[in-house]
Amino acid sequence: MQAPFASDPGRSRGRLHPESSAGHRSEFQRDRDRIIHASAFRRLKHKTQVFVEHEGDHYRTRLTHSIEVAQVARTISKALGLNEELTEAVALAHDLGHTPFGHTGEDALSDCMAPWGGFDHNAQTVKIVTELERHYAEFDGLNLTWETLEGIAKHNGPVTGTLPQALAAYNARNDLELHTHASAEAQVAAIADDIAYNNHDLMDGLRAGLFLADDICHLPIVGPAFAAVDRRYPGLDPVRRRHEALRRVFGVMVEDVLTESARRLKLAAPARVEDIRQLGAPVIAFSDALKAELDQVRAFLFANMYRHPQVRRMRIVSDRIVRELFAHFMAVPAALPEAWRAEVAALDEAVRARAISDYIAGMTDRFAIAEHERLCPRGP
Template sequence: MNARFSSDPAQARGRLVAEEESAFRSCYQRDRDRIIHSSAFRRLKHKTQVFVEHEGDYFRTRLTHSIEVAQVARTIAGALGLNQELTEAVALAHDLGHTPFGHTGEDALNALMAPFGGFDHNAQAVRIVTALERHYAEFDGLNLTWDTLEGIAKHNGPVIGDLPYALADYDARHDLELYTHASAEAQVAALADDIAYNNHDLHDGLRAGLFTEEHVRALPIVGPCYDEVDARYPGLDAYRRRHEALRRVFGVMVEDVIVTSRGILAEADPQSARDVRHLGRPVIQFSAELWEELKQIRAFLFARMYRAPAVVEMRQRVTCVVEELFPFYLEKPEYLPKQWRQDVAEAADQTALARLVSDYIAGMTDRFALEQHARLLGGPGGAGERGGA
């Protein structure tokens, strides 16, 4: 049974284009299903988190990450009496707007788009699900409910100040109340994202050999989990030992969020989902103690993984790919695919054209961006460099 402050599909804020409701699925279930069936969701298979897609088959991609986030989010939502379908929809959509090459690609595209309204992956996710997906007869985008769109736009908190153009454009037509916090369900999706990447970045970094078991055993949370595994399963082989320890790290984070958030919700006593939005602070949080420990883990990962020489070298390479593709397409838009030509013809000025180019590059997978760069500009990349995958 859902709590009184959960999001009730019967009270959902509706869609920009009115539709007849399904007899078998709630509006949030339909949102989730449309996200899963979208082209942008499928492309996440070939967009990576830290490593580039062709560097290895076992590293997380944005797709596997999104599935892990959704699983964690459903668990937390169920424990707190929240709507699991809305939580899952936001979790599955939260990374749709990411560029190729993760945050490296986003930083490069944001710098290139600075004269044209900037680039932000959360705003781009809203643009994808409201405009760029074009499969339905009656509307562009996926025509998701207000509740899901709100969660995608502000699951990390209120969005204030200068808005990225992609978010400002849609918000002007369909007010997402960006100044408030999102629903508890969207807040769960945000914390589930933190839990998933904290855990799998440790796992991927170990697999890549960027640090060792002994290094991570010195970390808070992680060290005690290894000690527990060693005491219970002495002599366990290295791979199983790692898996058993890191799944316990997962469990510690999930349990902390559930216990802490129950306490916050009990103290705040919101009577509705609207009360949650207007409380003025998030209701889904880590405890202060665990948050301090997670900051130590993030500092370790930043130094040993995100700034590892091999990763920095790859970051420099893929930054050049984005920096060179953008002006190429801006100067020669005839090289954009045929289905983009009508939009190019209708572009009123250089800003409108730059935003089209940004949309196209942002939608690329790691592999496709490297291939296009090699084909159009003669740079390294493409199938010849995927032999090690």
């Protein structure tokens, strides 16, 4: 049974371009299906989080991460009586705007775009689902419902101050009420993202040998999880031991969110979804105690994974690839594929830069590497 403050697809604010109903699918199901079938969603298979795509077959990609986020989000959403379909749609879409090479690629592209307003992956996601996906006869983008677009735009909270160009452009056409919080479903998608990456960064760091299990047993949440596994399964082989421990870490985070969110919802007593948006604070959250413990885990990962020499070496290479590709396309627009070349040839510098940014942001890791080798060869 859904809570009174859950989003109701039957009361959706609709789509920018009106469409007839899907019949056997709710409007939020329809959004989810369009996201799954989008070209940008398929490209997430070859975009990575921390490691570059070719470094190993078992590290998380943006696609596997998005699937994990959606699974966690559905679990939390169902337990709290929210709309699972909207939660899943936002969760699956939340990383569509990421560049190749993770945050390194985003930082490099943002620097390249600094004279023209920078680059923001969340705003890029909005641009992808409202403009850059061009498959439908009657509109650009995916023509998602207002609620799904709202969730994509502000699942991390209200968007204030100077808006990224892509987000400002769409918001002028269809007001997403960026100054308010998003629905509880979108907030669930955001915290599911935190849960997923906290867990899989630990797993990927262990698998890559950047640190050992013994190196993280002093950490809160993680240490007690390993201790519980050792008590129940003494002498367990290392691979099973780390899996059993980290699934317990996962469980601790989910249970904490459920408990804390239920407490906040009871205190706020929202009667409808609009009440969630106007509260002025998130209702889906970690407890203060667990958040402080997770801060210690993230500090360890920052020092021992994100700043590990192996990762930093690849960050340097990735940064150079993005910057040199951008400079090359700005100097030689004819190097772009024909469809993009025609679009940017006669445009002013700012519009050309934005189009080149869109093109590079859509690249996978392997395609960016191949294009760089082809277009920007290094001399002997």
